[in-house]
Amino acid sequence: MGVLSLAAAQGDVPMCELLLEYGADISQRDTVGATSLIHAAARGATAAVQLLLASKAGANLGRQWLLQQATEGGETAVMAAAKGGHLDTLQALCAAGADPAAASARGVTALLLAAKHNRAAVVQHLATQCGCSCSQADSSGTSPLMAAAAGAAREVVALLLQHSQQWGVQLAAVDAAGDGAVVYAARGGDAEVLQMLAAAGLPLTAQWPCWGAANASKQQNAPTPACQPTAAGLAHAAPAVQPTPLMPGAAQRGCCPAPCGVLAGLCLDGGDALMYVAAAAGSVGVVAWLLQQGIGVKCLAARDKHSAVFAAVRQGQADMVRYLVQQGASLEARDERGRTPLAWVAAAGAGSMVRLLVGLGADLLAADSAGMVPRQLAHATDQRSTAELLTQLARDKLLLHCSDDGSC
Numbered sequence: 347m348g349v350l351s352l353a354a355a356q357g358d359v360p361m362c363e364l365l366l367e368y369g370a371d372i373s374q375r376d377t378v379g380a381t382s383l384i385h386a387a388a389r390g391a392t393a394a395v396q397l398l399l400a401s402k403a404g405a406n407l408g409r410q411w412l413l414q415q416a417t418e419g420g421e422t423a424v425m426a427a428a429k430g431g432h433l434d435t436l437q438a439l440c441a442a443g444a445d446p447a448a449a450s451a452r453g454v455t456a457l458l459l460a461a462k463h464n465r466a467a468v469v470q471h472l473a474t475q476c477g478c479s480c481s482q483a484d485s486s487g488t489s490p491l492m493a494a495a496a497g498a499a500r501e502v503v504a505l506l507l508q509h510s511q512q513w514g515v516q517l518a519a520v521d522a523a524g525d526g527a528v529v530y531a532a533r534g535g536d537a538e539v540l541q542m543l544a545a546a547g548l549p550l551t552a553q554w555p556c557w558g559a560a561n562a563s564k565q566q567n568a569p570t571p572a573c574q575p576t577a578a579g580l581a582h583a584a585p586a587v588q589p590t591p592l593m594p595g596a597a598q599r600g601c602c603p604a605p606c607g608v609l610a611g612l613c614l615d616g617g618d619a620l621m622y623v624a625a626a627a628g629s630v631g632v633v634a635w636l637l638q639q640g641i642g643v644k645c646l647a648a649r650d651k652h653s654a655v656f657a658a659v660r661q662g663q664a665d666m667v668r669y670l671v672q673q674g675a676s677l678e679a680r681d682e683r684g685r686t687p688l689a690w691v692a693a694a695g696a697g698s699m700v701r702l703l704v705g706l707g708a709d710l711l712a713a714d715s716a717g718m719v720p721r722q723l724a725h726a727t728d729q730r731s732t733a734e735l736l737t738q739l740a741r742d743k744l745l746l747h748c749s750d751d752g753s754c
Contacts, residue, residue, distance in 0.1 A: 420450025487521030
């Protein structure tokens with residue numbers, strides 16, 4: 347960052363004036379392409395923003411030119427101000443001629459960034475005073491409501507739901523992968539956001555992963571991960587949500603303490619696919635809330651590839667695996683090749699997950715459809731350190747003598 351950018355970001359107007367007087371380059375960029383104006387806008391240094399735009403150096407380059415400059419990621423000064431929640435700075439930029447509705451090459455707008463970062467006042471200003479669209483999505487199809495749901499932006503989600511008709515918010519919109527706001531909320535990890543969406547009438551459902559297409563091209567002994575869709579460019583900075591524990595063994599009993607009640611009509615598939623998505627994302631709070639509503643119980647108790655444990659294991663979600671087992675989920679579910687979660691991580695070489703599963707009671711000798719146990723699968727996929735770990739665990743837990751090829 348140059349000296350002028352540093353002074354602008356700190357809102358040091360006298361220093362900015364001095365640097366400009368001595369010929370500081372107002373167009374200088376840092377390593378990510380941010381100018382001094384973008385730095386000032388990102389920090390809410392309104393006076394510095396106004397100084398840079400009104401300066402002689404700014405006039406020489408052209409005010410519009412300065413306002414249109416963007417980082418390598420496509421973020422302009424007005425977008426930086428919106429993301430930071432600096433309403434007065436945003437207003438100053440718009441008064442100088444910045445276009446509040448301008449989008450980056452990826453379709454990202456100031457309103458989308460404000461929604462993602464829970465800047466409710468900025469979202470309301472852009473929607474009501476600037477006429478910005480609350481349904482305009484980026485190039486991946488992510489709408490402001492989806493972005494807010496993914497970022498656990500409760501205030502913005504509530505605002506968009508409250509004014510959905512007035513502002514033209516498309517509640518049922520889906521992205522390029524076919525995922526809607528409910529799926530984004532499940533991945534974001536905030537159960538309260540999911541509750542708000544359910545109260546607005548959005549179905550608590552999701553798409554199942556596309557196992558079949560992925561498996562066809564895999565080698566016989568290679569691990570087969572579920573091809574989970576992702577929300578591109580979204581940062582899941584959701585606050586921690588403390589789950590409400592269920593009664594032990596809820597999965598085996600096939601029930602939960604609370605009935606589905608009014609939510610029953612929103613669970614088109616029993617909520618099992620949404621449960622799978624939340625488990626894969628490690629959203630313990632969301633999973634706990636779903637189970638408390640009696641949603642996704644079949645996914646919890648499943649003994650096949652639809653198991654929530656499989657979802658968590660495949661994505662390396664250790665805390666989620668522990669929580670699911672506490673709720674009675676089985677570690678002996680089988681995928682289409684007869685492999686358990688332990689066999690899957692053995693073939694993938696995920697040593698820390700192997701230790702966790704074995705510690706939770708996973709069967710070290712569970713053979714797949716080809717008759718191979720986890721140690722042998724680790725050897726077959728050349729995961730030597732994992733194979734050695736499994737061999738040692740078998741010796742320690744089962745008092746078995748295992749050969750170097752994994753057989754015991």
